[in-house]
Amino acid sequence: MMRQYELVERVLAYNPDADESLLNKAYVYAMQKHGTQKRASGDPYFAHPLEVAAILTDLKLDDATIAVALLHDTIEDTDATRAEIDEMFGTEIGRIVEGLTKIERLNLMSREEAQAENLRKLLLAISEDVRVLLVKLADRLHNMRTLEFVPVHKRARIAQETMDIYAPLAGRMGMQDMRNELEDLSFKVLHPEHYSAISSRLAAMESSSRDITREITDELQQHLASQGISAEVSFRVKSAWSIFSKIERKAIALEQLSDMIGFRVVVDNLWDCYRTLGVIHTNWKVVPGRFKDYISVPKHNDYRSIHTTIVGPGRQRVELQIRTREMHAIAEVGIAAHALYKDNISGDMTKLEAESQAYNWLRTTIAHLTEGDNPEEFVEHTKLELFQDQVFCFTPRGRLIALPRGATPIDFAYAVHTDVGDTCVGCKINGAVMPLITHLRSGDEVEIVRDANHIPPPNWENIAVTGKARSAIRRAVRLAAQHRAISLGEQVLAAVIEREGLEFSEEDVLALAAYFEMGDRRELIIGIGEGRVSADDLAREATALKGKRRRKGNITLPVGNDAEGWFALRQAEWFKFRMPGGQRSAIRQFAALVGFDFNMPVTVSREGAVPGDRLVGILHQSGTMTVYPIDSDALADYHDQDVGWIDVRWDLEGKPERYHKVSIALQSANRPGALAQISSAIAACDANISNLVMRALSSDFHEMIFELEVRDLPQLTDVLATLKRTPGLTRVARASVLQASAIEGMEKVFEHNGDSTP
Structure with a gap:
């Protein structure tokens, strides 16, 4: 446990004008009041406020805030009173300590009005003096560091509470280091297996990358020094939670992340930031689309830096952050870096609001939120402000379900479990019966009404927004x-x-x-x-x-007159036709799809997809992704597999027109000229045939699998409609994956036989 003189020395190290008598008096008073109280770990209770104070000295906060940290539990856990603290330490410290005392344990998984009032008290106290938040965050950080001593049944609740409220608040205030530690500590409790796997990988990667990181650091410093730029170059490994959340958000494998180690260049002034950028971009190739200027346009939490990614030594991707020392301080400790607390200015928030966009945002948001009288709406709106990218809803038992914006109770039901979705017949949102087409909002508690005999109607596919729900339907x-x-x-x-x-x-x-x-x-x-x-x-x-009167005999297929330049090969009753030079390559359409990281190996399913198709991506455990049309029969095989479901869409804006491959299946009468007639119909729609496989269904009918090249879904629809009007065809439809795979199977036959152009 830290001694009295050690705490005072820590404060004096960054603030020589600190009030030593205030710190000594607060130390002794808190130690006497907590007396023989013990924490769950068996340590003296006073060790907790002392550690909270130590955390705040790392942020270089003023002596009044350090005193509040020492005293923050005295009114709640001892016989100390607000009047006594006012008399000994002044009304300012007494007001903050009392504000912290009124904020009881938050439990945002609960829908009770009292818990909503607790959240209101916290935010209102923060709006009056942000030091309430700083002490509260330090208090929660130390509690999370010692969570192992808390009973097992309470750990998950505390960790989830930290992840839901305290970590986002730290992030909103720009306190990124504290946010990272809070998230990692919560992540370790909530997902221990994922935490262990990622942490082990990070440790191994950091060990194996020492040589390359040293080489990159040395090269950066040499190039900058040659241009007269004084800079500090360092590197850091991303936190386990940030890596996990990026894997979840982008649906990629751990191996595909290229920015687990980032380099930071800290320079003297703003001009040197842009000079440094010029030096880096002059000496190394830049990765397109990876440049962001947060100096020109700062983030909402006052974060300012230039971000760029280059191809560095050994063709390694290197993520760089360029900032001044002042920017670096704000990036590390956020609002605590502002001068308000160093100058011992109290009561007037004008200066802080002028300096800190983050705090100004917080006060404006709180003023807006407190206009409503309904505490449940207050909780809902607060969550909406903290989580702007997703909708967070709850089951009646308090399980958190994250969904994209625009999600409906149907999506919610399938997110809980496929069986829940299949048997869903209605819903209650916050206790009220609501239509299944209702758009969910953050904070909604959703109860699904089920009927075991129910079958989802086909029109649900048009209501659901998630790929998993649509495919399950x-x-x-x-x-x-x-x-x-x-x-x-x-x-x-x-x-x-x-x-x-x-x-x-x-x-x-x-x-x-x-x-x-x-x-x-x-x-x-x-x-x-x-x-x-x-x-x-x-x-x-x-x-x-x-x-025993019939035996299947040899089957022959007339060729030669059907289509000039085409020829056939019989192999196990399968026939393949190809245009000369029609060598097929792997289907990859990176430039036409969005919804995934472009470093990920992505293929389109064998049946093909064209612009206009609704798409869903399946992320395999190998780290690759296959994109399917939403009506693909192959998706049924993935419902009970451990794969990720990714919503993917076409993005053709500003891109040149191109052809996309898609397979169709036909059943045709076996008669002279049939193939030529089909080819003419396809050509009349301005589509191109790139491959064909045929097999005999009987002596009178053949099944044909065509691989076509078309621009989009309307053109494909035109092709199918034209073929349906063609005499002699009994069935025309898009091919299934199994049917389309017949082309690939015959290609392997040719490769095996050493004949690539039959």
Whole structure:
């Protein structure tokens, strides 16, 4: 435990004019009042206010604030009174100590009016004197540092409370170091496995990067010194929580982050900031889109720096921050860096408001928030100010659910669990029955009304805004249709067997499924129920199978006259056509999509996607992402897998027109000239054929999988509509991933055979 003279020396080190007698008197008074009280760790209770005071000396705060830190628990936990503190230390210190005493434990997971009033008291006390916030943050920081001694059942609540309120408030006041530590300590409690994994990775990376960081630091200093710029170059490793939140926000893998280590250049004056930028950009290549000038346009919390990213030694990406020493002080300790507290000015906030945009924002916000009489609305609006990018709602049990703006109760239900979404029939928002199309707001408590027999209607897809909800709705609708098809298919199969007087075993059914190119019995039944296998065809083939009268023979496909320059190759009853020189490359459309980090390996699903399609990205554990159209059948496979669902959209503004690959599936009568007719119809829509795979369904019909190049969804719709009007085609639709993969399968056959241009 810090001794009395040690605390005084810490204050005198940065403020030689500090009132030593005030500090000594506060130290002795607090120690006597807390007496033999013990903390949960078994340490003397006085160790806590003493550590809070020590934290504030690191911020170089005035002696009055240090005295408040020593006294902040005396009125609440001892027999001390406000009158006694006023008499011994003055009304200013007494007012701040009493303000801190009135702020009881916050619990923002609760909807009780008393808790809303506690939050109101905190913000109002801060608006009157920001030192209330500084002491409260230091108090919470020390409590978080010793959270391991708190009973286990209380830790998560305290950590969540810290993450929800105290860390954002520290960030709003520009106190980034304190915010980082509060977030990391909370992160360690709330997500211990993620914290351990990221911390281990950071430690290993810092150890392995020592040589390159030293090289980068030396090169920077040499180049700046050669231009007569005096600068301090240092580097820092990002906090575990900031890395985790960036991974969650951008849906990327840890390995794909390029800015876990950042370099800081601190110079003497504003002019040197821009001179330094010129030197850096002259000697190294700049990473496009990674430059920000927060000196010209400061952040809301007074943060000012120039940010840029270069390709440094060893082709390493290097993130740089350039700032003056004054800017650096504000960036580290925020509002505490302003001169108000060093000058012992009290009562008049005019100077601080003029100097600090962050504090001016806070007072204006609080004045706006306190206009309402409803304390629950006060909590809601406060959260809305602290969390501007997302909507934060709560379940009746207090679980926090984060959703994008514009989210509805349908999105909320699917965020809780897929089963909750599928069985959702209504909702209550803050206790009132509301429509499912209601847009949720931060602070809403949402209760989902469920019916186990409910099936989501297809129009929900147009209401939901998250990719996971929309895909889950499509999956539920599709499964419901499959169940209906299975029921009907079983009835048709049983009726056919009975009508033909056949005795069918399970092996016979599997053989029948194989004939119709179905994978198993279930797929055959679904095909029958959906009408893809007619009752007449089923009866004919079932009779032939039982009578051993029919055997599948060789199938030939007329070629030569169908399309000049095209040729075929038979391989396991699959046929592939390609235009000469039509070598396919991997589908990558970085420039046309937004919603992910451009360092991430991204591919479009094999079936293809075109501008106009609604998209969803699946982030795999490998760190890669695959983009699918929202109606892709392949998305059903990911619902129960540990993957990330990312909302992705097209961004073509200002970009040159280009063609996008997409696959379509056709069923065509096997007759001369059919392929030429189809090709002509596609060409008439100004679309291009880049690949084709064909297989025989029977002696009379073929299935064709075309890979087309089109500009957008309207052009693709035109192609499909034209083909549907073409004689001889019985089915025209966009291909599934399984169907589109047939092209890739045949490419591998050619590669295996050493023939890249069949």
